[in-house]
Amino acid sequence: TEQALQEAQRLEHLGALISRRDDEARADASEVAARVARGEHLPLAGVPVVIKDNLNLQGTHTTCGSRALGGYVSPYTATAVQRLRAAGAVIIGKANMDEFAMGSSTESGAFGRARNPWDPARVPGGSSGGSAVAVASGMVPLSLGSDTGGSVRQPAAFTGVYGFKPTYGRVSRYGLVAYASSLDQVGPFARHAEDLATVMDVIAGHDPRDGTSLQAPPAFTSALGLELRGKRFAFIRESLEGNTAGVMATLERTRALLEGAGATVAEVSLPTLKYGIAAYYLIATPEASSNLARYDGMVYSHRNPDVPEMVQSMSVSRGEAFGAEVKRRILMGTYALSSGYYDAYYSKAMRVRRLIAQEFAGAFEQFDALITPTSPFPAFRRGERSQDPLAMYAADVDTVPVNLAGVPAISVPMGTEQVEGVDLPIGMQFIAAPLADEQLVGLAYALE
């Protein structure tokens, strides 16, 4: 814990954390030591951990990277976080993120931008960029993020670590501040696949407090012995275009490694994936617009004290509280749900969502896992996409279909690409059938 706190201090320029809890972490560490001394077996005894600042931890500020929640103190703890602590992990701080998890670069939050440790002039990806940086920089071995359309996998790829998006429902969302509830999943970052397995065994499993939680007890560490021989993989054809040369070379390297280990690598077409981004933004933004309606300054969130009239107060306070991207999404979502447009947009997007899930299901009758790049390119420069929302959205082309289908996927660091004299990490995404989470982590372990 001391070492992690020192590193957090030393690495402050990377902008990984929004808040730290040095004294509380020290107290927690002593308590864990006492539990161990009493003979308790704790799988994460004394492991320093960082959690994204949209996960509630009682008594800490939970900002979601937004001025809206600037002074908010969590009255309760998220299930995933509570399970981490029960297993002996010590939470040292809350990680930086895009405002309300909307973004792909950790540049939109109200508390400063995060930097990529491989090249501080570049972004670490997002929206869980702070959690990725905390692990990639060596500050902590494990962190938690959330993944609605790629927010764990893409920053993992940009920073050269493992990032895992479980099957929808395997990790409780209780205490995770909602962005788009039908897509959100809590997911871990780690530098080793084995650590992912350990943390998944701790945080996954049924939770009666989340109505979408699945009855599927985790068995990650026991699945680490997975054999690659005889496994059937396929590249998704639609993801093979528009990638940088380094990403293409890494795909080929991945194929060679798998074939060398006795697996087969074919190609499969999922034609509806090309509508993934469009469908995602027509589903995520309506959900966001209703989830964010609660931040009106009446019960909680920022309220301008100088506006006495209620409706005007909500309007002024929300105008001050939210950044441009959040406002854009509330507007898009409200528009897509409005009468007369619902059938043209939201309900059509839901049909695309169903088709994408069906195409995945068909592919998993033939293949054990599908492969795409996690991102078509390595980490981009700070500011490069932040003025162009569509360019930012395009960064998620390979990750959002996974959330639409609810299936599990992992980003595995598989190569590097030299850009302007710096080696930047490249991640490959492996996607599996619902509830095949354990196989994905086992696969990453076999490739390590």
Ligand code: GLN
């Ligand atoms: N970049 C995507 C978005 O902005 C995904 C974000 C996420 O997974 N939280 O919606």
